[in-house]
Amino acid sequence: MPGCLVCGSISPLISRAIGVCRTCLKEKPEEALDIALKNHAETRMEFRLPPRPPRTSGGVPCNLCAAQCVMGEGEAGFCGVRGVGGGRLWSLSTTDAGLLTYYLDPHVTNCCNAWFCPAGTGCGYPRYAVTEGAEVGYYNLALFFYGCSFNCLFCQNWTHKVLSCGKKVTVKELVNLTLKNGRVTCWCWFGGSAEPQLPFAINASRTIIEEKGERVCRVCWEWNGDGHPTLVKRAGELSYISGGNVKFDLKAFDPNIHFALTAMSNERTLKNFELVYQE
Ligand code: SF4
Ligand code: SF4
Ligand code: SF4
Structure with a gap:
């Protein structure tokens, strides 16, 4: 025992x-x-991931999430998505292309908010939902990011740590496939978690919202919530204007229990949770 x-x-x-x-x-x-x-x-x-967020003196900083890695030559950040080589920051995710896989998930999905969101209930019809009830016959585009800024020992989607299984997917690819398929009514960014790839996810979300016209396509986030507050706020705005949801996975309120579960502090997550609620 x-x-x-x-x-x-x-x-x-x-x-x-x-x-x-x-x-x-x-x-x-x-x-x-x-x-x-x-x-x-x-x-x-x-998974060849660094034991802790690097803090190498004189290294290159990254502020995308609360890990705030400072990476020396040859080191990767805590997420493994970014690192330093040849004196420069490299990233497996840029504003134009991310590291992910995706699939169509028929509504009503097992999305944790499906019991009250527009896809499951028709709430917000006709602006944010295509039917007055559940959107049966329509799809969520599930966007599974590789990499995460936490290390939950009981991660339900642990395969995100195998970064080599992620595919390079461009903004154009996601936007085009959505525009061609009128049955897609939402995007769900999950994985892994979006924080190390927020510049890409925000750019792709902004683009689909701009290009979809009056069509319903909600943008939702299912994340650990420890991203840079400016990016978190922008992501929240994109959900707000598209009728989507921001789903924070709050692991524990006690800071030490949170640390033991995830290897990271919950301070930023809780502040961002309040930020999204207040603003
Ligand atoms: S992605 Fe958003 S809108 Fe779509 S099923 Fe999930 S919570 Fe509902
Ligand atoms: S935050 Fe979510 S995706 Fe990331 S390690 Fe924890 S459970 Fe897994
Ligand atoms: S995204 Fe977060 S975990 Fe990844 S390198 Fe940047 S600060 Fe570190």
């Missing part, structure tokens, strides 16, 4: 992957998090 490596207590409720109990995370956070983060680092080796 799994046990806590700090206090020695044994319980089926203690995660072997995390290695410590809830009580120690709250009462002895330094010791407990040291163990949890070592376990995170070990799992990341398998």
Whole structure:
């Protein structure tokens, strides 16, 4: 039976992957998090991802998400999507092309908001939905990003860490296939999470909203929410004007438990959650 490596207590409720109990995370956070983060680092080796966000003195900074990596020569950022080589920042995702796969998901989908969003209910018809009820016969374009700025040990979509499986997909490709298929009524950015690829996702979303005319095509985000606040605000605006949703995956309110689960702080996520709500 799994046990806590700090206090020695044994319980089926203690995660072997995390290695410590809830009580120690709250009462002895330094010791407990040291163990949890070592376990995170070990799992990341398998995917050739850096154990922690790099902080190399004199390195190249990236501010797309709260990891705020500072990468030295030959290093990759925490997400693995960006890095430094030849003294320059490289990125597997640009404003014109992202690293993802996509598929059509028939409505009503298993999207976590489908029980109240326009696709599942017709809410906002006729401006934001094509039918007065569920949009049966229509599709969500599911956009699965590779890479994430968190390292949740229980990630439901862990394959996003295998970056080599992501395809280079351009804004033009997504916009053209949507314009050609009148049955697509929403885009859902998920994965992985959008933060390391927000410049691409925002550019693609803005383009489809501009080019779709009066047609319904909502833009939704399903993310961990720790992106740069300026980009998060812009993404939220695109959802707002298209009738879409912004879905924050809030893993835990307690900062230490959040750290143990994801290897990252929840501070930025909670601030962005408030920002999107307020603005
Ligand atoms: S992507 Fe948005 S609009 Fe489409 S099913 Fe999901 S929550 Fe609803
Ligand atoms: S934030 Fe979501 S996609 Fe990223 S590691 Fe956590 S569960 Fe997986
Ligand atoms: S997107 Fe985030 S995790 Fe990736 S390199 Fe930039 S700061 Fe680091």
